[in-house]
Amino acid sequence: MQCETVSLQLAEFVDGDSNLSLETGRHVEACLRCQAELAQYRKLLRALTMLRDQYVTTDASILDELLDALRPVASVHRIHRLHHRNKKAAYVGGIAAAATATAAAGAFVIASRLAGRQRLAG
Amino acid sequence: MESEKFDQLIEEAREGDHRAFESLVRQTYADTYTLAFRLVGNEEDARDVVQETYLRAHKGIQKFRGDAQLSTWLHRITANCASTFLGRRGRDRHEQLQDETDVVDDHPQRDPAQRADLGDLRSHLVEALMHLPPKLRAVVVLRDIYDMSHQSIAEQLDITESAAKVRLHRARKRLRERLYPLNDEGDLEGGADEEDARAM
Numbered sequence: 308m309q310c311e312t313v314s315l316q317l318a319e320f321v322d323g324d325s326n327l328s329l330e331t332g333r334h335v336e337a338c339l340r341c342q343a344e345l346a347q348y349r350k351l352l353r354a355l356t357m358l359r360d361q362y363v364t365t366d367a368s369i370l371d372e373l374l375d376a377l378r379p380v381a382s383v384h385r386i387h388r389l390h391h392r393n394k395k396a397a398y399v400g401g402i403a404a405a406a407t408a409t410a411a412a413g414a415f416v417i418a419s420r421l422a423g424r425q426r427l428a429g
Numbered sequence: 430m431e432s433e434k435f436d437q438l439i440e441e442a443r444e445g446d447h448r449a450f451e452s453l454v455r456q457t458y459a460d461t462y463t464l465a466f467r468l469v470g471n472e473e474d475a476r477d478v479v480q481e482t483y484l485r486a487h488k489g490i491q492k493f494r495g496d497a498q499l500s501t502w503l504h505r506i507t508a509n510c511a512s513t514f515l516g517r518r519g520r521d522r523h524e525q526l527q528d529e530t531d532v533v534d535d536h537p538q539r540d541p542a543q544r545a546d547l548g549d550l551r552s553h554l555v556e557a558l559m560h561l562p563p564k565l566r567a568v569v570v571l572r573d574i575y576d577m578s579h580q581s582i583a584e585q586l587d588i589t590e591s592a593a594k595v596r597l598h599r600a601r602k603r604l605r606e607r608l609y610p611l612n613d614e615g616d617l618e619g620g621a622d623e624e625d626a627r628a629m
Contacts, residue, residue: 314602315598315599315602318597318598318599318601318602318605319594319598321601322573324594344605347605347608347609348601348605350550351550351554351601351604351605351608352573352601354550354551354554355554355569355573355574356573356574356576357551358551358554358555358574359574359575359576361463361551362459362460362462362463363462363463363466363467363475365459365462365466365472365475369458369462369476369479370454370455370458372476372480373454373458373479373480373483374451374454376480376483376484377447377450377451377454377483377484377487380484380487380488381447381450381487
C-alpha cells in the first residue's frame with residue numbers, strides 16, 4: 308500500500324469520522340511516515356480547536372454600525388407591533404361593544420314584555 | 430447567574446424588547462465577527478456579513494426556541510450569510526472560489542521543528558487558513574473550530590453532507606501540507622511529531 312493512498316484517509320480518520328480499513332491500519336502501524344503524518348493531523352486539530360477562544364480584533368466602530376443598522380428595523384418592528392396591538396384592541400373593543408349592545412337590547416325586550424304583561428293583568 | 434441574565438435577555442428580545450436585543454448584540458458581536466472574518470477572509474466583507482447576520486437574527490429571534498445555544502444559532506446564521514455572500518462574490522470573481530485553486534506555500538524553507546510549539550503553530554495556522562480557497566476554509570472553520578455537525582454545515586452552505594466531508598478532508602490535507610512541508614529526503618521533520626507518533 309502506498310503512503311499517498313493512506314494520506315487522505317488519515318485526514319478523515321483523525322477526528323473519528325471513519326475507521327481505517329484493516330489493510331490501512333496495518334500499513335500505518337508499520338510506516339513511520341504515516342504515523343508522523345497522523346500525529347501532525349492530530350496536532351493540527353488541537354490547534355484548530357484552540358482557535359475557538361481566540362477572537363479576531365476589530366475596532367469598536369463595528370458595534371456602532373451594527374446598532375445603527377438595527378435601529379430602523381426595530382422602529383418598523385415597533386410600528387408593526389403597535390399596529391397589531393391596536394388592531395387587537397379594536398377587535399376586542401368591537402366584540403365588547405357588540406356584546407353590550409346585545410345585552411342592552413335583550414334587557415329592553417324583556418322589560419317591554421314584562422310591562423305588557425303587567426298592563427294586561429291590570 | 431450570568432447565564433440566567435443572558436436567558437432573561439433572550440426572552441425579552443423574543444418578546445420584542447429592542448434594548449434586550451441590543452444587549453445581546455453587544456455580548457455576542459465579537460464572536461460573530463470572528464467567525465465571519467474567518468469565513469470570508471477580510472474585514473470589510475466580514476462587517477457586511479455580521480450586519481446581515483444580526484438583521485436576520487432580529488427578524489427571527491421570535492422563532493428561536495432555545496433548544497440550541499444562542500451562539501450556535503448565531504453561528505448557523507453567520508455561516509449561511511457568509512455562504513450567500515461568497516456565492517455572490519464568486520459570481521464576480523470566479524477564480525477565488527474554485528475548489529481546486531492551488532494553495533501556494535510561500536515559505537517552503539520553514540523548518541517545522543522550529544515551530545513545534547502549539548502557540549507558534551497557531552499563528553501559522555491562522556495564516557494557512559487564509560490561504561485556503563473560501564469553500565474549503567468555510568468547512569474546516571465550521572467543523573474543526575466551531576464544532577458544527579456535518580449535517581448543519583451542509584445545510585448552511587447548501588451542499589450535500591458528503592460534499593462537506595470531502596471538502597473538510599481536502600482542507601485538512603492542505604493545511605497539514607502547508608504547515609509541515611516535506612524536506613528534500615521526503616521525510617517529515619520534527620522531534621515532537623515523532624514523539625506524537627510513538628504515543629499513537
